[in-house]
Amino acid sequence: MKTYQQHNYFLPMIRLSIQNKLLVALLFATLGVIGYMGLVIQWGFDRGFLEYVNLEEQKEISRLAQQFEVYYAEHQSWDKLLERPLLILKMHAQTLPQGRKRDRLLKVFEEEKVPGWILEPDDDNAPKPRHPVQRVIMVGEVGQVIFGRKRGESLPTMIPILYQDKEVGGLGIYPPKEISEVHQLLFIKKQKLVILMVGIAAIFITIAITLPLAYHLTKPIRRLSETTRKLMQGDYSVRIASNARDELGTLTNDINKLAQTLEENEIQRKLWVSDIAHELRTPLTSLVGDIEALQDGIRQPNEQTYQSLHEGVTRLRRLVDDLYDLSRADAGILSLITEPIDLFSLVEKEIQSLCNKATDAQLVFELQPDPGSSTILGDPQRLQQLVDNLLTNSIRYTDPGGTISVLVSSDGDRVILDVMDSLPGVPGESLTKLFNRLYRVDQSRNRALGGSGLGLAICKQIVDAHGGTITAQHGPDGGLWIQVIFPAVQEQS
Structure with missing residues (x-):
């Protein structure tokens, strides 16, 4: 029976240095701030621009209402306007400054052809109006619709049309729910492009500032890392020069003190080994000399010889006992x-x-x-x-x-x-x-x-x-x- 071993393959984890992590963190922080600011600016701009468009349209409607007051004073009724609704476009154009919008309305009036962007079908599934004229509504004395169509149950804010202090009609415009005119959309597109360019420029500026900043901030860390490697290799003479007064400066001073302590301990260790060797060697040499002298018959086994041997052994025993006591004290078991x-x-x-x-x-x-x-x-x-x-x-x-x-x-x-x-x-x-x-x-x-x-x-x-x-x-x-x-x-x- 064959057995199949299942292998798990993992993508290798990318090892980032602190410098790169700092760069990535600042870059993402910048992107987050730019994105948030872009959304807020976009929301505020759209909302503010929509309110601005509505305010400008209300001003145009106010001027148009004055034209209708003059018209009613001349004709004493709205009959001709009902017969020829395109007169409204001419009157509206007369309230506008010179420009493409005015010329466009006058052209429609001269051609006497009602385009689809002015009048909509009467069904409720009509597309959203994309021209301000499509949102204009005019009513007569008894509320009959003279121009435009009602959208929903209520009328927009109406500007009264007066004749001899009597209200003979009303003119209003439904507020826009979104920007629809081409020149306004082009303006918004340009503003978004400017915001995008500013964001891209901010990203490049962030990278340009962050790279040297990250290198400067991580330079002490690299020195600390290099110093610790040298300490691990046994070079206790290494020191780090630093005048910083921040946390890295404190860490640098601590590592310098650690290196100094290790260096002193290493010196003490070498002296300890040398002294212990000498302390053991001196009585051992004396003992070996006395024993060899006895073996060779140079010295006689008398009381003085035994006393010398006893003193050498006692000294060795005292030294060994002292070392044993110190080792137990170091281990905390004295x-x-x-x-x-x-x-x-x-x-x-x-x-x-x-x-x-x-x-x-x-x-x-x-x-x-x-x-x-x-x-x-x-x-x-x-x-x-x-x-x-x-x-x-x-x-x-x-x-x-x-x-x-x-x-x-x-x-x-x-x-x-x-x-x-x-x-x-x-x-x-x-x-x-x-x-x-x-x-x-x-x-x-x-x-x-x-x-x-x-x-x-x-x-x-x-x-x-x-x-x-x-x-x-x-x-x-x-x-x-x-x-x-x-x-x-x-x-x-």
Whole structure:
């Protein structure tokens, strides 16, 4: 059994650029406006012109009525007019200025032949009148029709024909329902042609204005598109020059800031990889050297050798643990088991555990007295890690003979931990970078002192996880001042 696969064929969608879309949108908007204006102008012109024609015809009928008043004064009746209705055409022509219309009526009168465009058949299916004379109706004293024919039940607005202040007849003309005369139709045709030409000219003018305008408006978008492509390709040094103060200018500034941030992050990433490689390589090189020396019999397996190996492994373990903590913090899964903790007691215990290390570094701890209430909600293990990192950082980088002042205070809503060491200090431009990973101050806080450059970065992650803030500033003794602020736990009375 054969199966037939049905194929659906779709017309390919036309892909328009923003410039072309803008051009098409403005063009259609122009066409819509021109079309609407054309219809309104046409409607208003037809209506106004029809009213104008009706008004002019009423004036002609008024002048013709005056002629009939003179005629009646001479003949005292309408009998001759009934016998020879073409006299009406002659009298009508005498009221008109020189022109084709006057000559045409006089020619009909002279030929004494009633054409079809003047008198209609008497049946109701007669065609619409196409000449003003066909719409004229004249009645006598008793309402008898002398000229023309009634259309419907009612008469048009009649102009009375008076003789010695007595109405002896009436003359009227049915208002036109549409333009029918040739010269009027030609005039309207010319006006429509003018409107059409104006519309076409407006379209070309719109295109001529829209093309450069669309190009100018989309030029920043093209630059933005080109810049984003370069950013996608890894060129983070690209920038867009723009002085615009509109939405595109704001977007341009945002993309420039994004490019700057990506460039800085790329630099930090390269430094991070380089520093991590160096941090791992240094203890590994030492460990490999010690192990190879033991294997070759150069060094003997004594307590000093074991101590050196242990220090290298401990340093590697500390670095790996720090990297692990940072990765968990970045992923938002830094585990916290919170409980009410007296921060002053925790700091006091950490100082006691680090006293020997401070003494070896010829440093002195100065802990201010217990402020009273310093209870916060936190993870004991993480807070201990925080305080240990801060104090160890001060011990590592403070010159011998210096002091490390520690203060725990509270202002009711906050618990504040201040760690201030003495010389050497930190340059002002480095204060905001101390919490960056692997950042070191070149002059005094260098790799030779044993730091990995991750301690303060981990401190910031721990403080952030507890809803606090950590800042660095110049200390009163010329060193570094680290201030940590935690939300206080309100004790219930």
